[in-house]
Amino acid sequence: MTLKLGTRGSALARGQSTAIAEALSAVARTKGLDIDFELHIVTTSGDTSKDSLVGSSSTGVFVTAVREALLAGECDVVVHSLKDIPVGPYEGVTLAATPLREDSRDALCSGGVAFADLPQGARIGTGSPRRAAQMLTLRPDLEVVPVRGNVDTRLAMVGTSLDAVVLAVSGLKRLGRASDVSEIFAYDAMVPAAGQGALAVEIRTDAGADLAAAVALLDDPTTRAATTAEREALGVLEAGCSAPVGAHAAIDKGILTLTVRVTNAAGTLRLTETNRGPLSDARRIGMVTAHSLLGRGAAHLMGRP
Numbered sequence: 001m002t003l004k005l006g007t008r009g010s011a012l013a014r015g016q017s018t019a020i021a022e023a024l025s026a027v028a029r030t031k032g033l034d035i036d037f038e039l040h041i042v043t044t045s046g047d048t049s050k051d052s053l054v055g056s057s058s059t060g061v062f063v064t065a066v067r068e069a070l071l072a073g074e075c076d077v078v079v080h081s082l083k084d085i086p087v088g089p090y091e092g093v094t095l096a097a098t099p100l101r102e103d104s105r106d107a108l109c110s111g112g113v114a115f116a117d118l119p120q121g122a123r124i125g126t127g128s129p130r131r132a133a134q135m136l137t138l139r140p141d142l143e144v145v146p147v148r149g150n151v152d153t154r155l156a157m158v159g160t161s162l163d164a165v166v167l168a169v170s171g172l173k174r175l176g177r178a179s180d181v182s183e184i185f186a187y188d189a190m191v192p193a194a195g196q197g198a199l200a201v202e203i204r205t206d207a208g209a210d211l212a213a214a215v216a217l218l219d220d221p222t223t224r225a226a227t228t229a230e231r232e233a234l235g236v237l238e239a240g241c242s243a244p245v246g247a248h249a250a251i252d253k254g255i256l257t258l259t260v261r262v263t264n265a266a267g268t269l270r271l272t273e274t275n276r277g278p279l280s281d282a283r284r285i286g287m288v289t290a291h292s293l294l295g296r297g298a299a300h301l302m303g304r305p
């Protein structure tokens with residue numbers, strides 16, 4: 001049987017979707033199921049617009065287009081970067097698997113210069129308020145330059161119009177650009193975005209039990225718990241993926257430790273909160289952490305009354 005796997009058309013999206021398609025076929029075979037996948041590329045207006053807000057995946061337009069293709073029956077399974085998916089349910093769509101996640105940290109790509117050694121006032125490209133704010137906390141002298149476009153486009157700016165860019169380690173690895181990483185930010189220096197480095201495999205809620213069971217074989221319970229806590233915190237903070245909010249859950253010996261950080265845009269004020277507990281409490285840990293941040297004034301830092 002050949003199924004269609006829906007994805008965006010960027011090199012990153014196609015690469016990670018191909019990897020998931022192969023992994024799905026392999027796990028299905030171990031259960032005696034013969035499933036092959038062909039990629040179904042979903043294009044959106046955003047894919048051709050580099051300079052407008054529509055070009056930002058933070059608005060969720062790409063995720064919505066891919067999900068609508070799934071609901072329309074143009075494909076049977078879809079793959080997204082989890083961090084691009086708005087928090088909350090989507091009618092008719094089920095998150096069938098969160099596979100083992102890649103490194104979730106952020107990386108400096110500077111042509112080899114360490115973050116501390118960047119020249120005074122260096123120009124750093126990022127479209128992420130979270131990365132911009134945390135970078136300015138560490139180095140208020142830096143000039144943050146808003147950039148858009150895919151990973152390769154951004155890397156091409158290093159050494160020409162920019163001194164460096166900040167990108168997710170996971171995306172660079174998936175694109176075979178790990179050698180462009182000059183320094184990886186420690187988790188406490190730059191708290192990653194909720195869900196960064198993780199993928200989401202979705203199916204229609206009314207899909208057959210066989211497909212649901214096959215996809216579920218790819219689910220990694222540790223990744224599921226960590227990203228559940230991170231995304232719950234983001235949801236309670238009412239922050240989208242474009243807010244200056246970092247959320248990172250680490251799991252060690254069955255204990256989940258969630259750290260959430262809210263920074264103001266200038267990087268001059270920040271609140272960081274950490275809570276831990278069993279994996280089964282992932283959602284509650286996310287909620288509790290976000291509520292205590294709100295109690296400490298997080299909404300004000302995010303520019304809300």
Ligand SMILES: NCc1[nH]cc(CCC(=O)O)c1CC(=O)O
Nearest residue numbers: 081083167168170171196197198
């Ligand atoms: N916002 C764009 C985006 N969405 C997912 C990734 C790759 C990182 C991931 O796998 O979470 C990227 C690029 C980046 O942040 O560097």
